Amino acid sequence: MHQILILSGKGGTGKTTVASTFIALSQAKAYADCDVDAPNLHLVMGSFEKEQKSDYFGLPKAVIDSSLCIACNRCFEVCRFDAVIPGPTYRIDLITCEGCTYCLHVCPVGAIHTQPMKVGDLKLYERGEEHFSTATLTMGSGTTGKLVSEVKKQLKSCTEETEVAILDGSPGIGCPVIASLSGVDLALMVAEPSVSAFSDLKRVITSARQLQVPVAVVVNKFDMNPTITGEIEVFCFKERIPFLGKIPYDSQVIASLNKGENLACLNTPASNAIKRIYDKTLQVWKERVQQ
Amino acid sequence: MPTDRTIAVLSGKGGTGKTLVSVNLAFVAQHTTYIDCDVEEPNGHLFLKPSYVQEEVVTVGKPVVDQTLCDGCKICSKACAFNALAVIGGQLLIFEEICHSCGLCMHICPRKALTEVQKPLGIVRKGKSGSIAFLSAEMRIGESSAVPLIKALMKNKHSGLTIIDSPPGSGCLVTEAITHADFCLLVAEPTIFGAHNLAMVHELATLLGKPCAVLLNKTQQGANPSETYAKSHDLKILGSLPYDQELAHRTSEGLVASEQSEKYHQYFSQLLQEVEDASNPHSQR
Numbered sequence A: 001m002h003q004i005l006i007l008s009g010k011g012g013t014g015k016t017t018v019a020s021t022f023i024a025l026s027q028a029k030a031y032a033d034c035d036v037d038a039p040n041l042h043l044v045m046g047s048f049e050k051e052q053k054s055d056y057f058g059l060p061k062a063v064i065d066s067s068l069c070i071a072c073n074r075c076f077e078v079c080r081f082d083a084v085i086p087g088p089t090y091r092i093d094l095i096t097c098e099g100c101t102y103c104l105h106v107c108p109v110g111a112i113h114t115q116p117m118k119v120g121d122l123k124l125y126e127r128g129e130e131h132f133s134t135a136t137l138t139m140g141s142g143t144t145g146k147l148v149s150e151v152k153k154q155l156k157s158c159t160e161e162t163e164v165a166i167l168d169g170s171p172g173i174g175c176p177v178i179a180s181l182s183g184v185d186l187a188l189m190v191a192e193p194s195v196s197a198f199s200d201l202k203r204v205i206t207s208a209r210q211l212q213v214p215v216a217v218v219v220n221k222f223d224m225n226p227t228i229t230g231e232i233e234v235f236c237f238k239e240r241i242p243f244l245g246k247i248p249y250d251s252q253v254i255a256s257l258n259k260g261e262n263l264a265c266l267n268t269p270a271s272n273a274i275k276r277i278y279d280k281t282l283q284v285w286k287e288r289v290q291q
Numbered sequence B: 001m002p003t004d005r006t007i008a009v010l011s012g013k014g015g016t017g018k019t020l021v022s023v024n025l026a027f028v029a030q031h032t033t034y035i036d037c038d039v040e041e042p043n044g045h046l047f048l049k050p051s052y053v054q055e056e057v058v059t060v061g062k063p064v065v066d067q068t069l070c071d072g073c074k075i076c077s078k079a080c081a082f083n084a085l086a087v088i089g090g091q092l093l094i095f096e097e098i099c100h101s102c103g104l105c106m107h108i109c110p111r112k113a114l115t116e117v118q119k120p121l122g123i124v125r126k127g128k129s130g131s132i133a134f135l136s137a138e139m140r141i142g143e144s145s146a147v148p149l150i151k152a153l154m155k156n157k158h159s160g161l162t163i164i165d166s167p168p169g170s171g172c173l174v175t176e177a178i179t180h181a182d183f184c185l186l187v188a189e190p191t192i193f194g195a196h197n198l199a200m201v202h203e204l205a206t207l208l209g210k211p212c213a214v215l216l217n218k219t220q221q222g223a224n225p226s227e228t229y230a231k232s233h234d235l236k237i238l239g240s241l242p243y244d245q246e247l248a249h250r251t252s253e254g255l256v257a258s259e260q261s262e263k264y265h266q267y268f269s270q271l272l273q274e275v276e277d278a279s280n281p282h283s284q285r
Helices: A015-026 A074-078 A102-106 A144-158 A175-181 A195-210 A226-238 A251-258 A269-290 B018-029 B044-048 B075-079 B104-108 B147-155 B172-179 B192-207 B225-232 B245-252 B262-279
Strands: A002-007 A030-033 A050-057 A061-064 A112-115 A118-127 A130-137 A164-168 A186-191 A215-220 A243-247 B006-010 B033-036 B051-065 B085-088 B091-094 B114-129 B132-139 B162-165 B183-188 B212-219 B237-242
Touching (some): A002 A175, A002 A269, A015 A215, A015 A269, A030 A144, A074 A102, A102 A112, A144 A164, A144 A175, A186 A195, A186 A269, A195 A215, A195 B044, A226 A243, B018 B044, B018 B132, B018 B183, B018 B212, B018 B262, B033 B044, B044 B132, B075 B104, B132 B147, B172 B192, B183 B192, B183 B225, B192 B212, B192 B225, B212 B225, B237 B262
Parallel strands (some): A002 A164, A030 A130, A030 A164, A186 A215, B006 B162, B006 B183, B033 B132, B183 B212, B212 B237
Antiparallel strands (some): A061 A112, A118 A130, B051 B114, B114 B132
16 A cells, blocks of 8 residues: 655644545545544535444553551652552553653562553544544543554555555644654655744755655645745755645635535636646656555 | 733644744833743744854763673563563664663662663754844754753743644643743634644643633635634633734744834733733732
């Protein structure tokens, strides 16, 4: 299975819009939402025939048995995550506890044990031959990167034979993005023409290159600032990064998304631009895969 | 109106206007502290253009092994909850990228073969932009967790009004950033995506016991799913900022709207007042 990932560095640049259009155009049988922090792809993919939900457990977290705790303060002294709350008997803040178990090893009276913590839901949707893998993280949980890996693993396990999978990425450059990028054949970066989005774009391209993932760039809402769009094109040229096109600001996009329509069915300036970009993306991807 | 409050601006997703709102609130407030907590992709400096007075490297401890002392007993690798240690061919290997720096391995090594060295995680920058105290941090590319950087930023928090420009999402970085806030301003776009993300940060703020209110951004003609969400969840709407090509263009150039235009100066001054009133538990309004 080959994976094409849509990324952006900065959020809100149109990753999900581009990803959902690509999925419709390619009639993809396999796709996933890797933004487990704030997943959105399911909002525009319509209804599915089958939904399979499974609990996702992160690392077990520490729990203090108050009937045994002697308030000796040893656990507080060693915890580097500020997760131990002192008191007449000590408590663990389950939001900040990372499950390292250091406290458990130093407790002189064996008052600390670990308990499994459900930190999210892994979801697999099916419709005909289509498989859509996504997840939601429980509020206040931090194991985002691992959950992203689970989302990808789940997709792969049921669609191994499928040629191309389309992945909607997550913002930033931290653990969820690193997990999104691993094993990907092409990362298509959707940038906005602003000084801040350009700055984020450069950072996420560096991340992708460190992981040896080939990248390509498109600019969304390019007419918001044609000058910066030009700078991004020049940057791509100098860095030898394929620049695959520009999408205009299109007020019809918001209206159609809110109605749950896929842009692939529309004939508007933005949707036509994405269709052209899709063809070019496939070309670039094929060249990369054949290399 | 001197207040000692810390206001976090968040959105559940990037690109909704967190930085736009944060820098403008800081600009109209003056004599305030602006903290950019989006340490993965910091942008606040592009707008406030601070002059830096100090840069400081933030480090995290990572274990290193003295192979002459290690006998490959695997006690540390079995104890590590993050699988950051492995004994392969009798040699102990340490995978720094997945190490959470908890310190357990050093504690339990029976031969004291592991010691901790400090490795750079990122940079904290302290500066001034006019009368605004500016704080930001930048994570080194390739690192996975920036929580210690946010902790380091918060240590520098002064008294007085503080505006926190939060990271996107609702994960561990956001939780860390808003733990320090008295009030959360949730910025939301008028799309089904926006409403969904608003619901997520609303849930997070509620979980952490933080009072919050909404600013509707980029509003336009037609339905606004975020507004519908706010109304049906008794979430106070502090204002709406209509989509404006001119504002979008200025922002894309890195300009602060309230510095450029009297209209936006008035708008954000009013918003600041609303935020301060809403965040004041003793407010009569």
